[in-house]
Amino acid sequence: MSTPALFGKSRVLEAQIDEFLDKVAEGGIYFQRGIELLLEQGVVGETERKLEQLIALKERANELRRAVVNTLYSEMLIPDFRGDVLRLLSHLYGLLDATKNGFQELLIGYHEAIAGAAAVVEVKSLVAVVAQSLQEAVLGARAFFRRPEAVRDHINLIRVYEAEADAIALRLKKALFASERPLDRKLLARDALAVIDGLADRAEEISDELSILAIKRVL
Amino acid sequence: MASLVFLSSGLFLGWTLGANDASNVFGSAVGSRMLRFSTAALLCSLFVVIGAVTAGAGAAGGLGELGTINALAGAFTTALGAAITMTWMTRAGLPASTTQAVVGAIVGWNWFSGSITDLSQLARIVATWVLSPLLAALFAAGLHRLAVAAIRRSRPHLLRLDANIRLGLILAGVFGSYSLGANNIGNVMGVFVNASPFGELHVAGLVSLSGEQQLFLLGGIAIAVGVYTYSRRVMMTVGGSLMTLSPLAALVVVVANALVLFVFSSPQLSALAVSLGLPPIPLIPVSSSQAVIGAVLGIGLLQGSRGVRQIRWGVLGRIASGWLTTPVIAALVSFVLLFVVQNVFGQQVYRPVAYQLSPPALVRLAEVRIPTEALAMDRQPVVGALRFRSLLRRQARLEPAQEQRLLQIAEIRPLSIHPQGLEALEAGSLPPAYRQAVAELAGRSFLHPWQLADALAARSPLWSLPQGAPAAARKRLDARLAVVLDTFSVSPPSPRAPAGPAALRAA
Numbered sequence: 001m002s003t004p005a006l007f008g009k010s011r012v013l014e015a016q017i018d019e020f021l022d023k024v025a026e027g028g029i030y031f032q033r034g035i036e037l038l039l040e041q042g043v044v045g046e047t048e049r050k051l052e053q054l055i056a057l058k059e060r061a062n063e064l065r066r067a068v069v070n071t072l073y074s075e076m077l078i079p080d081f082r083g084d085v086l087r088l089l090s091h092l093y094g095l096l097d098a099t100k101n102g103f104q105e106l107l108i109g110y111h112e113a114i115a116g117a118a119a120v121v122e123v124k125s126l127v128a129v130v131a132q133s134l135q136e137a138v139l140g141a142r143a144f145f146r147r148p149e150a151v152r153d154h155i156n157l158i159r160v161y162e163a164e165a166d167a168i169a170l171r172l173k174k175a176l177f178a179s180e181r182p183l184d185r186k187l188l189a190r191d192a193l194a195v196i197d198g199l200a201d202r203a204e205e206i207s208d209e210l211s212i213l214a215i216k217r218v219l
Numbered sequence: 220m221a222s223l224v225f226l227s228s229g230l231f232l233g234w235t236l237g238a239n240d241a242s243n244v245f246g247s248a249v250g251s252r253m254l255r256f257s258t259a260a261l262l263c264s265l266f267v268v269i270g271a272v273t274a275g276a277g278a279a280g281g282l283g284e285l286g287t288i289n290a291l292a293g294a295f296t297t298a299l300g301a302a303i304t305m306t307w308m309t310r311a312g313l314p315a316s317t318t319q320a321v322v323g324a325i326v327g328w329n330w331f332s333g334s335i336t337d338l339s340q341l342a343r344i345v346a347t348w349v350l351s352p353l354l355a356a357l358f359a360a361g362l363h364r365l366a367v368a369a370i371r372r373s374r375p376h377l378l379r380l381d382a383n384i385r386l387g388l389i390l391a392g393v394f395g396s397y398s399l400g401a402n403n404i405g406n407v408m409g410v411f412v413n414a415s416p417f418g419e420l421h422v423a424g425l426v427s428l429s430g431e432q433q434l435f436l437l438g439g440i441a442i443a444v445g446v447y448t449y450s451r452r453v454m455m456t457v458g459g460s461l462m463t464l465s466p467l468a469a470l471v472v473v474v475a476n477a478l479v480l481f482v483f484s485s486p487q488l489s490a491l492a493v494s495l496g497l498p499p500i501p502l503i504p505v506s507s508s509q510a511v512i513g514a515v516l517g518i519g520l521l522q523g524s525r526g527v528r529q530i531r532w533g534v535l536g537r538i539a540s541g542w543l544t545t546p547v548i549a550a551l552v553s554f555v556l557l558f559v560v561q562n563v564f565g566q567q568v569y570r571p572v573a574y575q576l577s578p579p580a581l582v583r584l585a586e587v588r589i590p591t592e593a594l595a596m597d598r599q600p601v602v603g604a605l606r607f608r609s610l611l612r613r614q615a616r617l618e619p620a621q622e623q624r625l626l627q628i629a630e631i632r633p634l635s636i637h638p639q640g641l642e643a644l645e646a647g648s649l650p651p652a653y654r655q656a657v658a659e660l661a662g663r664s665f666l667h668p669w670q671l672a673d674a675l676a677a678r679s680p681l682w683s684l685p686q687g688a689p690a691a692a693r694k695r696l697d698a699r700l701a702v703v704l705d706t707f708s709v710s711p712p713s714p715r716a717p718a719g720p721a722a723l724r725a726a
Binding site: 009010011013014017076077078079080081085144145146147149217 | 251252253371374375376377378379381382465466
């Protein structure tokens with residue numbers, strides 16, 4: 001379907017970008033809810049449904065990303081920001097992909113390390129902080145498109161959440177290795193924590209990208 | 220056909236203007252690939268022609284006041300002098316402006332023909348060279364502030380903002396093209412206005428084009444050809460360098476440039492300024508390239524010390540030096556070319572104008588309250604305005620305005636309303652009602668053009684205008700009177716007048 005001229009094209013693209021950002025934000029929520037289910041109930045049908053939802057989200061986000069980039073280049077829109085938008089969408093897509101992959105790995109390989117963890121509350125708070133950093137990355141990207149001067153606030157929050165996630169992960173790892181668990185379980189649990197904490201690091205990478213883009217965008 | 224050959228230098232000048240200056244209105248849009256070249260070229264050509272034909276008279280008149288080039292070969296040579304200066308300076312990598320080249324070339328013609336250069340008009344023109352970049356800088360700074368505040372308030376999506384800027388660039392480009400046509404056609408065809416080979420043209424009783432408008436149409440088409448054939452490369456270069464600005468800043472630059480061109484070409488705006496008690500805006504062709512540079516500077520200065528550091532002051536110095544070098548070089552080139560065309564090719568490059576303080580002229584001067592006590596009657600006509608003024612100043616010191624009025628009254632052009640001339644008028648473009656009044660004067664002779672004008676006004680109200688009549692109506696009537704004067708001149712000007720440099724020496 002060909003897009004209508006000038007303003008029509010822009011509106012369609014705006015809607016596509018908004019939908020793409022919605023999918024990334026939804027990914028963060030499903031990830032958090034999925035880990036909570038994993039911690040509380042183990043690998044059950046509901047937990048696996050979260051993985052399916054994440055896979056569907058990722059596929060739709062990929063379609064949207066391709067469509068946006070194609071239109072931007074074929075219609076010669078935002079010539080000075082095309083490359084930046086392409087890079088930002090790719091990073092956000094990478095974050096969603098990492099979220100899905102992380103949850104998939106936790107579900108397949110690490111569920112035993114996570115399930116019945118001694119510090120369930122601490123792990124849940126780690127996941128909550130990581131999910132917040134994801135949401136802030138999405139909000140920062142939205143601000144880049146509409147209110148570039150507000151990007152700075154979101155960047156700051158991402159950095160705070162990432163630092164908090166690192167602190168919680170460190171506490172959890174120390175407690176883990178101080179426990180009486182077998183070494184193989186300790187290593188498995190440590191890797192599971194690294195997978196969760198790694199998502200906040202990716203969100204921070206996006207914040208670095210956003211800080212440069214925001215400077216370019218501010219009038 | 221010969222007329223078209225003479226117009227060719229003006230058309231060449233128009234082509235160079237289209238090739239170079241179209242980039243000032245559509246360069247940023249095409250260079251940033253926000254608009255296709257074919258769309259930009261079509262819009263630019265169309266609106267340059269519309270601007271030239273409908274609103275070109277204002278600024279073209281501004282150059283006419285500087286020097287009244289009264290022979291077609293002279294107009295050809297003057298335009299050629301300006302075009303050669305432009306080409307040479309551009310090739311040498313020196314900053315050049317068509318406006319400044321044309322002004323210099325006209326001064327060169329005045330110098331060669333022994334005509335008086337209106338220094339007050341020259342001062343006004345020079346003032347606009349400084350004023351137009353300053354005004355563009357002010358417009359750009361103000362517009363940029365307003366645009367940024369509006370965007371911060373409405374918070375449009377990046378894509379919506381892009382679409383709006385794209386539309387803005389198209390609209391600003393259209394406005395800029397119209398203003399470019401209206402303002403800069405004076406550069407291209409201004410020198411031909413007083414030597415126009417065209418009469419009035421009526422197309423199917425629907426469209427009526429004066430001789431001046433036909434000239435401007437031709438000039439507009441020449442500019443359009445320049446846009447289509449050569450502006451692409453310039454647009455890509457200028458647009459590319461302009462894109463160091465944000466797209467919003469590029470849009471602001473184009474709008475500021477268009478506004479400056481519009482300000483210096485709109486009689487309505489000038490009349491509004493007068494009605495508000497302000498001095499009239501001089502209607503003079505200004506350089507769009509310099510307006511663009513002024514606008515970029517305005518945006519740079521708006522950013523404070525960061526912006527000031529980014530400005531290349533050396534480039535600004537080179538541009539300012541162009542204000543001096545371009546007109547001087549053009550005046551010299553024009554003078555040399557006029558000498559060659561007159562003496563090598565035997566063409567009449569100016570019609571010698573003679574002056575005489577005849578009894579009727581002295582009476583007329585007394586009527587308009589110019590002191591005549593110290594003035595002696597001239598037994599013989601004096602050829603050349605400079606020489607006549609020099610002789611006059613030995614007798615009396617008059618106010619500049621009185622001196623100018625005296626020159627108008629003392630100008631002689633012996634006329635005889637003869638049957639052959641009346642027949643020639645029948646075939647011309649003069650409307651029948653106007654011809655009737657001329658026919659009633661059959662057999663009469665006049666020494667001064669104003670005597671004919673008075674006699675015609677006494678015969679028919681069509682030949683007189685009330686006080687405060689619109690400038691356009693006055694220009695139309697002057698053009699009709701010029702047709703009658705040309706038709707009934709008793710002694711047609713000699714092809715090789717002895718005046719020129721010789722007259723200068725005598726003066």
